[in-house]
Amino acid sequence: MRSEDIAKLAGVSRSTVSRVINNYPNVPEATRQKVLEVIQQHQYEPNAFARALAGKGTDTIGLFAISMSEQEHASRIYQNSYFAPIVDLVVDTANAQGFYVLIHTIYSPDDFHKVKQAFSQKRIDGGILVGIQNDINLVSEMVQQDAPLVLIDYNISEIMSEHLDKNHLAIINSKDYEGTVEAMEYLIGLGHQDIGIICGRMDTFSGRERHMAYKDTMQKHELPIQDKFVLEGNFLKETAYSSVEQLIAGGELPTALFCANDAMAIAAIEALNASGLQVPTDVSIVGFDDATLASHINPKLTTVRLPIAEMAKAAVDKVISLCQDESTSFSTMSFPTKLIIRESCSQLHDC
Amino acid sequence: MRSEDIAKLAGVSRSTVSRVINNYPNVPEATRQKVLEVIQQHQYEPNAFARALAGKGTDTIGLFAISMSEQEHASRIYQNSYFAPIVDLVVDTANAQGFYVLIHTIYSPDDFHKVKQAFSQKRIDGGILVGIQNDINLVSEMVQQDAPLVLIDYNISEIMSEHLDKNHLAIINSKDYEGTVEAMEYLIGLGHQDIGIICGRMDTFSGRERHMAYKDTMQKHELPIQDKFVLEGNFLKETAYSSVEQLIAGGELPTALFCANDAMAIAAIEALNASGLQVPTDVSIVGFDDATLASHINPKLTTVRLPIAEMAKAAVDKVISLCQDESTSFSTMSFPTKLIIRESCSQLHDC
DNA sequence: CTGAAAGCGCTTACAG
DNA sequence: CTGAAAGCGCTTACAG
Numbered sequence: 001m002r003s004e005d006i007a008k009l010a011g012v013s014r015s016t017v018s019r020v021i022n023n024y025p026n027v028p029e030a031t032r033q034k035v036l037e038v039i040q041q042h043q044y045e046p047n048a049f050a051r052a053l054a055g056k057g058t059d060t061i062g063l064f065a066i067s068m069s070e071q072e073h074a075s076r077i078y079q080n081s082y083f084a085p086i087v088d089l090v091v092d093t094a095n096a097q098g099f100y101v102l103i104h105t106i107y108s109p110d111d112f113h114k115v116k117q118a119f120s121q122k123r124i125d126g127g128i129l130v131g132i133q134n135d136i137n138l139v140s141e142m143v144q145q146d147a148p149l150v151l152i153d154y155n156i157s158e159i160m161s162e163h164l165d166k167n168h169l170a171i172i173n174s175k176d177y178e179g180t181v182e183a184m185e186y187l188i189g190l191g192h193q194d195i196g197i198i199c200g201r202m203d204t205f206s207g208r209e210r211h212m213a214y215k216d217t218m219q220k221h222e223l224p225i226q227d228k229f230v231l232e233g234n235f236l237k238e239t240a241y242s243s244v245e246q247l248i249a250g251g252e253l254p255t256a257l258f259c260a261n262d263a264m265a266i267a268a269i270e271a272l273n274a275s276g277l278q279v280p281t282d283v284s285i286v287g288f289d290d291a292t293l294a295s296h297i298n299p300k301l302t303t304v305r306l307p308i309a310e311m312a313k314a315a316v317d318k319v320i321s322l323c324q325d326e327s328t329s330f331s332t333m334s335f336p337t338k339l340i341i342r343e344s345c346s347q348l349h350d351c
Numbered sequence: 352m353r354s355e356d357i358a359k360l361a362g363v364s365r366s367t368v369s370r371v372i373n374n375y376p377n378v379p380e381a382t383r384q385k386v387l388e389v390i391q392q393h394q395y396e397p398n399a400f401a402r403a404l405a406g407k408g409t410d411t412i413g414l415f416a417i418s419m420s421e422q423e424h425a426s427r428i429y430q431n432s433y434f435a436p437i438v439d440l441v442v443d444t445a446n447a448q449g450f451y452v453l454i455h456t457i458y459s460p461d462d463f464h465k466v467k468q469a470f471s472q473k474r475i476d477g478g479i480l481v482g483i484q485n486d487i488n489l490v491s492e493m494v495q496q497d498a499p500l501v502l503i504d505y506n507i508s509e510i511m512s513e514h515l516d517k518n519h520l521a522i523i524n525s526k527d528y529e530g531t532v533e534a535m536e537y538l539i540g541l542g543h544q545d546i547g548i549i550c551g552r553m554d555t556f557s558g559r560e561r562h563m564a565y566k567d568t569m570q571k572h573e574l575p576i577q578d579k580f581v582l583e584g585n586f587l588k589e590t591a592y593s594s595v596e597q598l599i600a601g602g603e604l605p606t607a608l609f610c611a612n613d614a615m616a617i618a619a620i621e622a623l624n625a626s627g628l629q630v631p632t633d634v635s636i637v638g639f640d641d642a643t644l645a646s647h648i649n650p651k652l653t654t655v656r657l658p659i660a661e662m663a664k665a666a667v668d669k670v671i672s673l674c675q676d677e678s679t680s681f682s683t684m685s686f687p688t689k690l691i692i693r694e695s696c697s698q699l700h701d702c
Numbered sequence: 703c704t705g706a707a708a709g710c711g712c713t714t715a716c717a718g
Numbered sequence: 719c720t721g722a723a724a725g726c727g728c729t730t731a732c733a734g
Contacts, residue, residue, distance in 0.1 A: 002727055013705045018729055026703060048472035049400035049409070050727035053710045058400070060453065060474075084435050091454050095465070100453050100474065102411065103442050114446070121399035123411075123451065266647070296617070298649040353711055364721045369713055377719060401711035404726045 001044050010038040021046055022056075052122065060100040061319050062127035063090050064115045067107065081262060081291030082235075082308070086130055086152070089312035097320060099125075112138065119147045126168070126319040128152065133203040136162050143167045148322030150315045155205045156332050165330040170318040172311050172333050176206045176288075179304040179337030180213035183258060183286045186302075186339060188221055191348030192256040192284060196229030196247070198240050198268060200260035207235070210260045210288065229254045233264050240264035244271035253283055255348055262287035262294045262303055269297065269344070284345035300342035307335040352395050361389040372397055373407075403473065411451040412670050413478035414441050415466045418458065432613060432642030433586075433659070437481055437503070440663030448671060450476075463489065470498045477519070477670040479503065484554040487513050494518045499673030501666045506556045507683050516681040521669040523662050523684050527557045527639075530655040530688030531564035534609060534637045537653075537690060539572055542699030543607040543635060547580030547598070549591050549619060551611035558586070561611045561639060580605045584615050591615035595622035604634055606699055613638040613645045613654055620648065620695070635696035651693035658686040 003017045010017065012035060019027045020035045038044075052058045065083045087103065094101045102124055104114050118124050119142070126148030132138070136158050142149055148168040156171055187195055197214045200207030218225050228250060231243040240259070244267065247253065259265035265287030269279050279285050279299055287294060290305035314333050322329070354368045361368065363386060370378050371386045389395075403409045416434045438454065445452045453475055455465050469475050470493070477499030483489070487509050493500055499519040507524070510516055538546055548565045551558030569576050579601060582594040591610070595618065598604065610616035616638030620630050630636050630650055638645060641656035665684050673680070 003729095004727080014728080015705060015730080016703090019704085022729080028703070031703085043471070045468055045471040047404070047727050048474050049403045050710090051729075052400045053398070053404055053712085053727080054729040055710065056729075084439070087438065088435070091456055095455055095462075100455060100469065102451050102453050104446055104451060105442055111446075117396055118451065120394070120396040123399050293644065293647055296644055297647050354713095355711080365712080366714080366721060367719090370720085373713080379719070382719085398711050401726090402713075404711080404728085405713040406726065407713070 001042055003044075003046060006035065006038050006042070006044055009042070010035045057125045057323060058123065059098060060102050060124050061094055061316070061323070062102045062104065062115065062118045062124040063087065064118075064127060064129050065103070065105045066112075066129060066131040066133070067105070081289055081293065082306075083131065085308045086312045089309055090128060090316055093313045093316040094320075097316070099316075099320065116142065116145070119145045125323040126150075128315045128319055130315075131204070133201070134158065134205060134208075135203075136164075140164055143169055146328075148319050150318045150322070152311060152315055153205050155208075159330075166328055167330065168322045168325070168328050170315075170322065170329075170331045170333070172315050172318065173205070173335070174306050174311060175334050175336045176209040176304075177213040179288070179306075179339070180210045180258070181217050182337075182339045183288070183302075183304050184214060184217035186341070187256045187258065187284065187286065187345065188217070188223070190256075190284065190345060192254075193223050193348075194226070194229065194254040194256070195223065196226075196231065196254035196257045198231045198233045198243065198257065198259045198264045200233055200235045200264075204235075207260060214258055226254075228252065229257075233260060235261050235263060237263045237267040240267040241271045244268045245275075248272070248275045248277070253277075256284040256286070256345065259285060259287050262289040262291040262301060265301055265303065265344075266293060266297055269299075269301075280344050280346035284348075286345060290340055294340075295342065299344045302342045302344045303340055305338045305340050307337060310335045352393055354395075354397060357386065357389050357393065357395050360393070361386045408476045408674060409474065410449060411453050411475050412445055412667070412674070413453045413455065413466065413469050413475040414438065415469075415478060415480050416454070416456050417463075417480060417482040417484070418456070432640055432644065433657075434482065436659045437663045440660055441479060441667055444664045444667040445671075448667070450667075450671065467493065467496070470496045476674040477501075479666045479670055481666075482555070484552070485509065485556060485559075486554075487515075491515055494520055497679075499670050501669045501673070503662060503666055504556050506559075510681075518679050518681065519673045519676070521666075521673065521680075521682045521684070523666045523669065524556070524686070525657050525662060526685050526687045527560040528564040530639070530657075530690070531561045531609070532568050533688075533690045534639070534653075534655050535565060535568035537692070538607045538609065538635065538637065538696065539568070539574070541607075541635065541696060543605075544574050544699075545577070545580065545605040545607070546574065547577075547582065547605035547608045549582045549584040549594065549608065549610045549615045551584055551586045551615075555586075558611060565609055577605075579603065580608075584611060586612050586614060588614045588618040591618040592622045595619045596626075599623070599626050599628070604628075607635040607637070607696065610636060610638050613640040613642040613652060616652055616654065616695075617644060617648055620650075620652075631695050631697035635699075637696060641691055645691075646693065650695045653693045653695045654691055656689045656691050658688060661686045 003014050007014045007017045020032050091101050128150050130152040143164050150170040152172045154171050199211050233240050287301050287303035290303045294301040294303050354365050358365045358368045371383050442452050479501050481503040494515050501521040503523045505522050550562050584591050616636050638652050638654035641654045645652040645654050
């Protein structure tokens, strides 16, 4: 069933059918009704691709989850307490506004080709990128296509200094620096001085922010940062577990450990437990994200809650409005985090 | 940049450009190379929609997560330990084979329109439906469009009796009946006789299978099924929590409770704990799914592991092969579950 | 208000 | 082996 068939049945031309489908004003109510009726009757749906070819939008946005540094292939994203909810919320929000969402996961620089392709093949009206490593070239390449783009978690000043801020572009961040400071102040308020950190991926905006806030807060309180207590990490359980094992093997432990996400915090607890150490008795732990697991493990994790729902919704609203606007625009939003105090930290008595 | 531009640059016709893009045999190596070179040089990507319009596939499959009975809107799917991994695995598997995936969540019969639309607008080559309630009319409507379709978790005999088995259709199930029997036998082997159940959604194939296997196993061992110990449920935490509260309020408790999924098992444990009851000391609990949470809560949950990864992969492989096959075919696959024994069940001593 | 026609960017018989 | 042409199913100036 094509628009031509509808036209015949309704005794009008394809042009008119198209006019009613697209809700143009210049068609008399009677004609409109007749056409609508025939459409209803035959459950006609205009071919989406033909519409797109003829200049209409695709009514679909792309969502690209980028996690380049991870190793095995199966079940990575959903186990990731950061990506999974974003995917979910983005889909929900977009669907509610009548948009489909095209998803693709990027595991290697090669895969990245796919996101450019989705744009250049005109499969989507706009796209959301999450988990992008700080690589301004990549971003600038994307932005060149001048398709509406929103980046979740990206360094705004890089955008500015590259003058990329005059495109259909938006950045959605969370206030990770402030969130980390709050967590650190809490730990310090509890009497901790030997505070370690398990870092996140340093090629990530949030990873760097959390690390910097850790350092700054320690310095502000004139607390020494001991190299052996700053553990590298990549937001993944496995590596966090082994670095904590090594830390333990080293003999000396911090009294508290700030972990750049919950997955690593949980790994830390497990590694500590495996060596007969208790949380928070022996060492206090704070995480970041407030993943589902955080409130279910034992001890319940004290963590910084990421406003993922707000961010995902804002991202969708933003792409959609960028798709609709002709004029280029650049905007940024930053959502506050919240410290959720549970059971994984304790007061230090001997200070 | 259109194929015509490439043609000009390469000194050939659009036809030839198309031939090399589509890897047709009848073009001399020299010509092919020249065209390929120009394509490379200009990073040309054929417009996906134009290709689709002209008869090629869209290289995208649809994934529709249906969860009609749930209430609030935000963050439902990802919190759902069943949907989230499926989404993830499907995306990964499809991506790896060069397919995009279009996702849509269905929360109401109205939304269902969207999945039909995706097909009738020819946005996708084929689709995967997960969480579909047993509604043969819906399925038959979909199947009429004769687009390749795979259903995860659906009653095969319904398909057969409606003669829907001569379409591009496949069903992917898990062996929930056998899995439940295994769990029940384990409980009975531990000496339990008063075994209750929290049911899943009964409009779901797996929900019904798990319930039936519970009943059958009880009967086989001539154990009485007490009405007050069979609790209705819908796979969600909230309702499970309150029915367990009611059960507790009733005064009499089973010694073991089989829960049709982990979310409800965890809710049961929480409800029990809230009343000062201990698992497994006071009541043994077994779940179903082996969600991430299962191994992290306290006590670690004994549960039946669902082969979600296998199912998701099989579903993708199946749609893709259905998309490629001209001939209609109907097939079914059923993957075994596995009982994972952890800490939430104990031997009953007084029997 | 409305139809005929051109155009969107491809693919694929068809003819040579 | 290869080009001209028709066709996929829409939309949108253009003319009336």
